[in-house]
Amino acid sequence: MNITVASEKTMTSETHPIITISNLNKWYGKFHALKDINLDVNKTEKIVICGPSGSGKSTLIRCINRLEVHQEGSIIVDGTELTDDVKQINEIRSDVGMVFQHFNLFPHLTVLENCTLAPIWVRKKPKIEADELAMELLKKVRIPEQSQKYPGQLSGGQQQRVAIARALCMQPRVMLFDEPTSALDPEMIKEVLETMIELADSGMTMLVVTHEMGFANKVADRVIFMDEGQIVEQNNPENFFSNPKSERTKLFLSQILNH
Amino acid sequence: MAKQIETFVRLPDRNPPSSTIGFISWLRQNLFSSVTNTLTTILFCYLFYLYIPPFIEWAIINANISGSDRSVCDANKAGACWTFIKVRLDQILFGLYFASNPEQTWRPILALSIFTIILIPLVMENIPFKKWLLLFMLFIYPLIFIVLVYGGFFGIPVSNTTQWGGFLLTFALAFVGIVLALPLGILLALGRRSEMAIIKALSVTYIEFWRGTPLITILFMASVMLPLFFPSGVEFDKVVRAMIGITLFQSAYTAEAVRGGLQAIDRGQTEASMALGMGYWRRNVLVVLPQALKISIPSIVNTFIALFKDTSLVSIIGLLDLLNMSQTASRSLDWNGYDIEGYLFAGFIFWIFCYGMSSYSQKLERKLDTDRRAE
Ligand SMILES: Nc1ncnc2c1ncn2[C@@H]1O[C@H](COP(=O)(O)OP(=O)(O)O)[C@@H](O)[C@H]1O
Ligand SMILES: [Mg+2]
Numbered sequence: 158m159n160i161t162v163a164s165e166k167t168m169t170s171e172t173h174p175i176i177t178i179s180n181l182n183k184w185y186g187k188f189h190a191l192k193d194i195n196l197d198v199n200k201t202e203k204i205v206i207c208g209p210s211g212s213g214k215s216t217l218i219r220c221i222n223r224l225e226v227h228q229e230g231s232i233i234v235d236g237t238e239l240t241d242d243v244k245q246i247n248e249i250r251s252d253v254g255m256v257f258q259h260f261n262l263f264p265h266l267t268v269l270e271n272c273t274l275a276p277i278w279v280r281k282k283p284k285i286e287a288d289e290l291a292m293e294l295l296k297k298v299r300i301p302e303q304s305q306k307y308p309g310q311l312s313g314g315q316q317q318r319v320a321i322a323r324a325l326c327m328q329p330r331v332m333l334f335d336e337p338t339s340a341l342d343p344e345m346i347k348e349v350l351e352t353m354i355e356l357a358d359s360g361m362t363m364l365v366v367t368h369e370m371g372f373a374n375k376v377a378d379r380v381i382f383m384d385e386g387q388i389v390e391q392n393n394p395e396n397f398f399s400n401p402k403s404e405r406t407k408l409f410l411s412q413i414l415n416h
Numbered sequence: 417m418a419k420q421i422e423t424f425v426r427l428p429d430r431n432p433p434s435s436t437i438g439f440i441s442w443l444r445q446n447l448f449s450s451v452t453n454t455l456t457t458i459l460f461c462y463l464f465y466l467y468i469p470p471f472i473e474w475a476i477i478n479a480n481i482s483g484s485d486r487s488v489c490d491a492n493k494a495g496a497c498w499t500f501i502k503v504r505l506d507q508i509l510f511g512l513y514f515a516s517n518p519e520q521t522w523r524p525i526l527a528l529s530i531f532t533i534i535l536i537p538l539v540m541e542n543i544p545f546k547k548w549l550l551l552f553m554l555f556i557y558p559l560i561f562i563v564l565v566y567g568g569f570f571g572i573p574v575s576n577t578t579q580w581g582g583f584l585l586t587f588a589l590a591f592v593g594i595v596l597a598l599p600l601g602i603l604l605a606l607g608r609r610s611e612m613a614i615i616k617a618l619s620v621t622y623i624e625f626w627r628g629t630p631l632i633t634i635l636f637m638a639s640v641m642l643p644l645f646f647p648s649g650v651e652f653d654k655v656v657r658a659m660i661g662i663t664l665f666q667s668a669y670t671a672e673a674v675r676g677g678l679q680a681i682d683r684g685q686t687e688a689s690m691a692l693g694m695g696y697w698r699r700n701v702l703v704v705l706p707q708a709l710k711i712s713i714p715s716i717v718n719t720f721i722a723l724f725k726d727t728s729l730v731s732i733i734g735l736l737d738l739l740n741m742s743q744t745a746s747r748s749l750d751w752n753g754y755d756i757e758g759y760l761f762a763g764f765i766f767w768i769f770c771y772g773m774s775s776y777s778q779k780l781e782r783k784l785d786t787d788r789r790a791e
Contacts, residue, residue, distance in 0.1 A: 224687055243695070251693025261688035265706050274702060275692035327692060 175200045175235055175331055175362055176221060182229035183216060183386075190216045191227070192386045198331070203363045205373040205394075208383035209409060214366040217383070218333045221364070222253045235330055251279050254324030258336040260316045262308035268295065268319050269304040272326045280327065287326070294322040298352050314345025318352050325356075332356065334365040368413055374398065382406045475760075486751060500754045501761050504745040508761065511581030511741065520573065524584050527564040531557065531587075539776050541783075554595055561588070577655040581736040583765060585655070589727045589737070593662040594720050600663065601670025602709075606700060608675055619671070626668035632729045634661045639733035658730045662723065669719040677712030678704065711784065717777035721770045738762050 176198040183191035191213050198204060206214050219225040221232060223239050223246050232239045234249045263271050272291035276282040282290070295301045298318040300311075308316050317337055324332060337353070338346040350372050357363055357376040367373065373380050373394055380397040382389045382405075390402050401407050435441055447457045478495030480488045481502060489497035501508065507515035510524045534553050537543045565584065568574045580588065607619030626634070638661040642652060681704050689699040709716075731740040742758035745751060 222691055224690060247693045247695055249693075250691055253691075255688075255691035257684060257688065257691075259684055261682070261684035263685065263688070263703055263707075265710070275689075275694060278698050278702060279693045323692070 173200070174198055176364075177233040178221075178230070180230035181217075181220065181227055181232060183213075183220060183225065183227040190386050191220070194230070194388060196381070196388065198362060198364065200330075200362055201360045202378045203357050203376050204365070204379050204381060205377040206364065206366045206381045206383060207368055207370075207373070207409070207413075208389075212383040213386040214383055215335050216386075218255075218335055218364055218366060221331075221333060222250050222255055224255075247279070251275070251327055252330050254327060254329035254332040256317070256320050256324055256332065256334045256337045258340050260308070260313075260320045260340075262316055262320055262323070264308050267305050267307055268300070268311070271308065271319060272323045275323075276326050290328075291322070291326050294325045295319070297325075297355070298322045299348075312345060313341045314348045317341065317345075317349045321349075321352055321356070331362045331364070334363065334367065336366050336368075338367065338369060370398070370410075370414060382409065384409075486754075489754065496760075497751075497754045497757050500746065500751045500757055504751065507582060507745055508738065508742050508758070509583045511579060511584055511736070513575040513579035514584075517573075517575075520575070523564045523567070523572065523575075527561050528584075528587070530560060558591075558595065561591075577653050580655055582741040583738040585730075585735060585741075586724070586727050586738040588655070589658060589662055589730065590720070590724045592659045593666045593723050593727075596659075596663040597666035597670045597723075598716070600667035602674050602705065604667060604671035605674035605678055608671065609678060623668045623671050626665050627672070629665070631662070631665050631726050632732055634665050635729055635732050637661075654733055654735055658733060658735060662727070666719065666723050669722070670716060673712045673715040673719055674708065676715055677708035677710070680711050681708050714777040714781045714784070717773050717780070721773050724769060724773070725766060738765060 174197040176196070178194055178196040181191055181194040181196075182189070194217060206217065208214055216225055220227050220239075221234065227239075235252060237245060237249055239246065239249065262268075263274065266274060269288065269291055272295065273282075273284065273287040276287040276290065277284055280287075292301055292304060295304055298321055300315055300318055300322075303311060303315060303319075308319065311319065321337075334353070338349050341349060346369070350369060353363075353365070353372065354376055363376075365372070365377075377394050379391055380394050381391040382397070382401075382403075384405055389405055390397075392402075397406075398410065401410055431437075448454045474494065475496050478492065479498055480492055480495050481498045482488055483499050484503055486497070486500070488499055489495075504515075506518060506521055510521060514521045514524060531553075534549055534557065538546060538549050538553065543549075563569050563572065565580075565588070566575060566577070604619050604623055607615045608623065610616045610619070635658060638657045639654070642657060646652075685703055685707065686699055689703045694702070728737050728739040730737055736744055739759075739762045742762040743755060746753075746755035746758035
C-alpha cells in the first residue's frame with residue numbers, strides 16, 4: 158500500500174524536523190489554552206495526541222495551520238515561520254492537509270469536485286490532471302464509485318474517507334487529524350482507521366488527535382499526552398501504554414482503556 | 417418463538433371511519449368545529465353574499481369593453497369601463513413615447529417577451545444550463561433591453577427616458593434595482609462579517625443608514641438635493657437618478673437577506689477551505705456564497721416584492737410608473753371619472769407579479785426544507 162503523496166523531498170533531509178514548535182503559548186481572551194508547548198515533528202513521523210476533553214489538543218493542531226493564532230512562541234512549518242503574512246499562511250496551509258471531526262465536506266459539490274476544487278483554484282492544476290489525481294486518491298480510499306455523488310448521500314465513514322482524499326489531493330507534506338473517528342458510528346470507525354493506517358504506511362507525516370489507542374499502538378512513533386494546555390508526557394507507544402510516568406496519564410489511560 | 421410467528425395473523429387494512437373523511441367531515445372540522453367557528457363562517461358568508469355578487473356584476477357581467485371612447489361607458493354606468501383600459505393600454509403599459517408611436521410597441525413587447533422566455537426555465541426545476549441562463553439574464557439581457565427599448569442602435573429610434581412610463585418603467589426600475597443591488601448587497605453582507613474593523617463599520621453604517629431611511633425620502637433627496645451639488649445646467653436623467661436611489665436602498669435590504677444565509681453556513685465550511693489554502697475570495701465565492709445564497713433566495717425574493725411595489729414612489733420625482741400612469745390616464749379629459757378601473761388594473765398587474773414572486777419563494781422554501789431534512 159502506498160499513497161504516494163509524501164514526495165521525494167521527504168527523503169532528502171530525514172533529520173530536519175518538518176514542524177518545529179517552540180515555547181508556544183495561546184490564549185482565548187484571558188483563558189490560557191496552551192502553555193509552553195515544545196514539539197518537533199520529523200519527516201514521516203506519526204504522532205498521536207491524546208488527553209481529556211478541553212486539554213488543548215484541537216487548539217494545538219489548529220495552530221499548526223493557523224486556524225488559530227498564537228500569541229507567544231514560534232511555529233515553523235517546513236522552514237517557514239507562521240506570521241500574519243496571508244500569502245505565506247495560504248502557502249503553508251496548502252502544504253498541510255487537515256481532516257476534521259465533522260468532515261466539513263462541501264455539500265454543494267460532488268465528491269469529485271470536493272477533491273478537485275483546491276487543486277484547481279489554489280494549485281492551478283488543469284482540470285483533467287486534477288480529476289485524474291482525485292480519482293486515483295478516491296481509489297486509494299476505496300470509494301471511486303461514489304465520485305459523482307454528493308456528500309449528503311454518503312455514510313459518515315465514506316464522507317470521512319472523502320475528506321481524507323480531499324486533503325491528499327493537495328499533495329501535502331503533513332497531515333493533521335482532529336478526532337477523525339469520534340463522530341462516527343462504531344462500524345465505520347474501522348474503515349477510516351484502515352485508510353489512515355495505509356496512509357501512515359506510505360510514509361506520510363501525521364499528527365493525529367485520537368482516543369483510538371489501537372491505532373496509536375499500531376502506527377504511532379510517539380504518543381503525546383496533554384492536559385490543561387500542557388504536554389504532560391510523551392513516549393513511544395510501548396512505554397507510554399505499559400508504564401506511563403505521571404499519575405495523570407495513568408488515570409486517563411485507565412479511563413479510556415476500561416470502558 | 418417459532419410458534420409465535422405461526423400464530424401471527426396479518427390484519428387486513430381498513431378504511432378510516434367514514435365520519436372522519438370526505439367533504440362533509442372536512443366542513444365540520446374546518447368551518448363548524450365550534451360555536452365561534454360556526455358564527456364566523458356564517459358572518460363571512462353573509463359578507464361575501466353582500467359584496468361579491470355586486471362586484472362581479474359590475475366588473476364582468478355589466479362591464480363595457482366595446483367602442484373606443486367614453487360614450488359607451490357613459491351610457492351604461494352600471495358596469496366597469498374596461499374600454500378605457502383597452503384604449504389606453506399602450507400608455508399604461510409602455511408609457512407616452514410608445515403610446516404616441518404605436519408602430520414602435522413591438523420593441524417593449526419583444527423586450528418583455530425575451531425576459532419571460534428566459535425567466536420561465538430559470539424558475540423551473542431540473543433545467544440544465546441554469547447558470548448560463550442566469551448570467552445571460554444578468555449581463556446580456558440589460559443590453560438587449562437598452563437596445564430595444566431605449567433604441568439609438570441599428571436605426572431604432574430613441575425613446576427618451578423622460579417619456580418612459582407605465583409598466584415598462586416599473587419593470588425597468590425594479591429590474592435594475594434587483595440586478596445591481598444583488599452584487600452590492602453580497603459585498604455589503606460580506607463586509608458586515610469582515611474581520612477588518614473599518615470595512616465592517618462602513619458596511620454596518622451603510623446598511624443601517626439606507627434601511628433606516630424611507631425610499632420616498634431617498635428619491636426626494638436624489639431629485640432635489642443631487643442637483644444642488646452640481647453646477648446648474650448639469651441635467652441628470654430622472655430615470656437614472658431613480659435607479660441609483662433604488663439600488664442604494666435595495667442593496668441594504670439584499671445585504672441583510674444574504675447575511676441571514678451566511679449565518680446559516682457552518683463555520684467548518686470556511687475552516688475546511690482555509691485548511692486547503694484558499695484565500696478570502698476563493699473561500700467565499702467557491703464555498704460559502706453558493707450555499708448561503710441558495711438559502712437566502714426566499715428572503716431575497718421577498719425584498720424584491722417589496723421593491724417592486726415601492727417603485728410607485730417615483731411619482732415623487734415626477735416619473736409615471738404603472739400606478740401613476742393609470743391614474744394620469746384616468747384623469748385625462750377623455751376618461752375623467754374612470755379612475756377605479758385604472759387603479760384596479762394597475763393593482764391587478766402588480767398582484768400578478770408579486771404573487772408570482774411570492775409563490776416562487778414559497779416553493780423554494782418548501783424545497784429547501786425537504787432538502788435539509790434529506791441530509
Ligand atoms: N474559540 C474558542 N474560544 C474560547 N475558548 C476556546 C475556544 N476554543 C477552545 N476553547 C477552550 O480552550 C480549551 C481547549 O480546547 P480544545 O483545544 O478544543 O480542547 P480539546 O480539543 O483537547 O478537547 C477548552 O477549555 C475550550 O473551552
Ligand atoms: Mg477537540
